[in-house]
Amino acid sequence: MRILRDRPQLVAMHREWARKGRGTIALVPTMGHLHEGHMTLIRHARARAQRVVVSIFVNPMQFDRLEDLERYPRTLEEDSRLLTEAGVDAVFCPSEEDMYPSDGRPPVRVVVPGLSEILEGAFRPGHYDGVATVVTKLFNLVRPDIALFGEKDFQQFKLIERMVQGLDIPVRVEAIPTVREKDGLACSSRNDQLPEEARVIAPELKRVLDEVATVCRGATVFDAERIPEVEGRACDRLREIGFDPEYLSIRRAEDLAEPEHGVALADQDLVVLAAAWLAEVRLIDNVRTRPAS
Ligand code: PAF
Numbered sequence: 261m262r263i264l265r266d267r268p269q270l271v272a273m274h275r276e277w278a279r280k281g282r283g284t285i286a287l288v289p290t291m292g293h294l295h296e297g298h299m300t301l302i303r304h305a306r307a308r309a310q311r312v313v314v315s316i317f318v319n320p321m322q323f324d325r326l327e328d329l330e331r332y333p334r335t336l337e338e339d340s341r342l343l344t345e346a347g348v349d350a351v352f353c354p355s356e357e358d359m360y361p362s363d364g365r366p367p368v369r370v371v372v373p374g375l376s377e378i379l380e381g382a383f384r385p386g387h388y389d390g391v392a393t394v395v396t397k398l399f400n401l402v403r404p405d406i407a408l409f410g411e412k413d414f415q416q417f418k419l420i421e422r423m424v425q426g427l428d429i430p431v432r433v434e435a436i437p438t439v440r441e442k443d444g445l446a447c448s449s450r451n452d453q454l455p456e457e458a459r460v461i462a463p464e465l466k467r468v469l470d471e472v473a474t475v476c477r478g479a480t481v482f483d484a485e486r487i488p489e490v491e492g493r494a495c496d497r498l499r500e501i502g503f504d505p506e507y508l509s510i511r512r513a514e515d516l517a518e519p520e521h522g523v524a525l526a527d528q529d530l531v532v533l534a535a536a537w538l539a540e541v542r543l544i545d546n547v548r549t550r551p552a553s
Contacts (some may be wrong), residue, residue, distance in 0.1 A: 261343055262350040266358045270401055273350060283310030287404035287431075289395060292316040292353075293333040294342050297439040297447035301408045302346050304436050313402050314343055316353040321360070321367070322390025328542075333449060352402060359397060370396045372426070375419045378516060379533060380544070383506045391416055392423050399424075399431050407431050412438040412446045414531055414546045418516055438545070440466070446545045458539035464501045465536055468494050468508070469547040472532045476510060476549045479525035487519065494534075503536040503543075513548060525549070 264270045277283070286309035288301045298314075305312045316339060323329035336353060343351050360367050369389050375381070376388035399407065409417045417435045424433055439447045444463040454462055472494050479486065491508050498505045512519060513531040520528060533546040 261340070261348050263340060264350055264352045264354075266354055267401065270352055274403070277311065284405045285309055285311045285313060285403065286406045286408065287398065287402045288312070288314045288408050289398050290314060290316055291318045291332065291449065292339050293335050293449040293452075294339045295439075295447045295449060295451075297410050297412065299342065299346060300439045301410060301436050302343070302348060304434070305406070305408050306347060308406055308434075309404075311349045312347070313350045313352055313404065314348050315398050315402065316351060317359060317394065317398075319359070319390055319394040320356060321369075321393055322387050324384045324387050331453070333452065352398075359394065367393070369393050370423065370427075372419050372423050375415065375422055375516060378415075379507060379509060379511075380413075380415050380535060383535060388416070388419050392419060395420055396423065396427070396429070399429055404431055407433050409433065409435055410438060411435045411546070412448065413544060414513075414533060415516060446543075448543070450541055450543070453541045455539050458502075458541065461502050462538055462543060465498070465503065465534060465538075465543055465545050466547065468497050468501075469532050469534055469545055471497075472508070472510065473530075473547045473549045476525040476528075476530055476532070480527075482522055482524045484521060487525075498534075498536055503538050505534060505536040506542075508532070508534040508536075513550075 262273060264273060286305035288305050290298050302314060318332050318334060320329055340351060370392040371389050372392050381388050409420060411417060421433055424431060441447060444466040472490055475490050487510055491510060494508045495505045510519060510530055510532050513529045519525060519530060530549040531546050535542060535544045
């Protein structure tokens, strides 16, 4: 496996691949500290393309809190070992200076209006501008045919899908279902930061989301007042368990807009999304009310 630490190394690899026959390229963008969720994306990538590139870059532009950026685990040596075992062709791990050269000018940003401002975007201002910007840069640099993302950050996937469509970026983006620990906790690079007692409680987030999804599946008559009531009760339940929820929201899976008025929730394709703090770790998760089509 090649370890590409800067743009010139990436350009050299492209030149070599062009000489040998480029083949299809799949990109799995990550911030490292790889877990089973990432490895699943990589296996899907392997099955879809001749060449698999994984990027590892802890993107400062998408962090809204400095202490979160500083605390984010960086484990390149262990990650490289896992990627070699998984048969990845190249890992692109540029420096901050390489991605955002300090030329005295503010960096160019990519903004996806609407989707970047709601839910996660409302609680983490600027976060999705950082994501959209770095993913655009990675697409331009790696030039993949396919890029894979986890559904755990469902809003992120929807935002990238919209960005690709809106900017005519020639890449197919695919979402892969969330990978979970045996007890239901969504795999995340942040799970290691949970103290032992909090780790025991953490899977309850998924259970509460499942309960809300069950209510939606059973709601055969549309009743607008029920939505905030169900969301509110679920947040209370999370507080009782020990979480500090930022939001829990029932949205349309297609575009994350509020459920359609007048149509029973049971007849809509919905997703229940939540973000909640637990022992100073911010967890996000979501559950679809219907199997993804
Ligand atoms: O989901 C992530 O790990 C990051 O947001 C991504 C897509 C790699 C962009 O930095």
